[in-house]
Amino acid sequence: MTAPAIPASGGYWLRDARIPGTPAERLDRVDLRIERGRIAAIAPVGAATDGPSLDGGMALPCFVDVHTHLDKGHIWPRSPNTDGTFRGALSAVMADREAHWSEEDTRARFAFGLRCAYAHGTAAIRTHLDTYLPHGRSTWRVFAELRDAWAGRIDLQGVSICPIDRLAGEDGAALADLVAEHGGVLGFVTRFAGGGHDAIPPGFEELLDHAFALAEARGLDMDLHVDESGATAAATLPIIARTAIRRRFQHRLQVGHICSLSLQPDAVINATIRLVREAGITVVSLPMCNMYLQDRTPSRTPRWRGVTLLHELAAAGVPVSVASDNCRDPFYAYGDHDMVEVLQSAVRIAQLDHPLGDWPDTVTATPAAVMGLPERGAIRVGVPADLVLFRARLWHEFLARGQSDRIVLRGGRPIDTTPPDYRDLDALVGIDAG
Structure with missing residues (x-):
């Protein structure tokens, strides 16, 4: 998945995202406003006119x-x-x-x-x-x-x-x-x-x-x-x-x-x-x-x-x-x-x-x-913009593939999603690097 062009600083709209509704299986299509690392607004899709678009892809809380x-x-x-x-x-x-x-x-x-x-x-x-x-x-x-x-x-x-x-x-x-x-x-x-x-x-x-x-x-x-x-x-x-x-x-x-x-x-x-x-x-x-x-x-x-x-x-x-x-x-x-x-x-x-x-x-x-963490586990106004973004548009698409192309936002900014190399543990677990 090509990462949306997330601005390096300042606020922005993340457009056309599907987020869990009630029940969670229902996906609501929305635009999300990100400011100062938090979700500042959730608007109906199409309300925002600029900013990166998920093209109807899913966004889940971390x-x-x-x-x-x-x-x-x-x-x-x-x-x-x-x-x-x-x-x-x-x-x-x-x-x-x-x-x-x-x-x-x-x-x-x-x-x-x-x-x-x-x-x-x-x-x-x-x-x-x-x-x-x-x-x-x-x-x-x-x-x-x-x-x-x-x-x-x-x-x-x-x-x-x-x-x-x-x-x-x-x-x-x-x-x-x-x-x-x-x-x-x-x-x-x-x-x-x-x-x-x-x-x-x-x-x-x-x-x-x-x-x-x-x-x-x-x-x-x-x-x-x-x-x-x-x-x-x-x-x-x-x-x-x-x-x-x-x-x-x-x-x-x-x-x-x-x-x-x-x-x-x-x-x-x-x-x-x-x-x-x-x-x-x-x-x-x-x-x-x-x-x-x-x-x-x-x-x-x-x-x-x-x-x-x-x-x-x-x-x-x-x-x-x-x-x-x-x-x-x-x-x-x-x-x-x-x-x-x-x-x-x-x-x-x-x-x-x-x-x-x-x-x-x-x-x-x-x-x-x-765990007693009120700011985790949901997408709502005021919580940190800690999100996992998917190309998948529906739960069936999400469940059918491994989602290796996901994007992770922490405080509204993308992080490196490359897992650590198993070779980092070779010396500890007794694997000969040769």
Whole structure:
């Protein structure tokens, strides 16, 4: 796509753009006025007589990626998951962390992921950070450095991740203090160290109550990895919802994955969704990673996509996002921190179409609200002119191609959309440049 001739300074009209309406599937044809890096006016198409034209192409707000793992990213070449399973991923990451995760190594891979996301048009990211003390302190230092360095380009939030039993005792308090010190979100997985999401661990309810107390005492939001398997016995989501209701939890609470929910009996599904809605919980689905890991058996075609009940949750009024999750690490061998790919994949995997409705909001407005970012995720007067422009004129055209010719505007000016070269990481991941 040839970039419109965006003025180097001053205000201008961006003419003949299609922007999401209500529902988001509806595209309104408008002229956008850009002044001082913000959207100053939205007028009916044809109101402006000068300025660059999109020729009816789509303009979306820059994306919000609300569930990633930037500290793990891009280790696949040196630590592949040889069988593609969840347990294989755990083992590979644990070994790689012990062997390689210096601050220099983490910083370089983390920054590489940010560079990819920025080039593709993402303006805000929430990343989970492996927080196993004492090593987790160095990871959070790197996070804080990069959050400051990328301020104004990517709004970055950090979330702890560790097995829930790591939150017990003095170590749990120290971990929660570390999160609070960095303005982060308290997170964990609903399994014990060394185990999988196969059943509810013994003593889980007491530990969960303790985790809520840690968050409440520090005024922290929570973001949990929940029931990431096909085991219906791993039904911790209802317990989480009931705990939030009983404690009248006042902060934001998001859960991710909840893969096993889709395999529960209908009565359990309906009761669980009612609890989730009552508790005010938001849900993020990771369709690419879940489809990659779940129901994987050697030499057998998977029978199940591993994705949670997006249609049913949304129909019940539960806010739902989709996100990129892992990229080029043992939990997902592929990905490029590209929210266009995430949305396209989610639509195809979970049949979020006919009608498309408001599903595009799952990568813009909904995750922006989860992250507490009122100026992200929408195109309206007064917000930053952070836009992704496409030659595609219709959602069908948008969903049919990879959109490699997109243009990204930050503060109303085009940026370089060239992703970083994988060769930048050769020395870290052990690829011989020769």
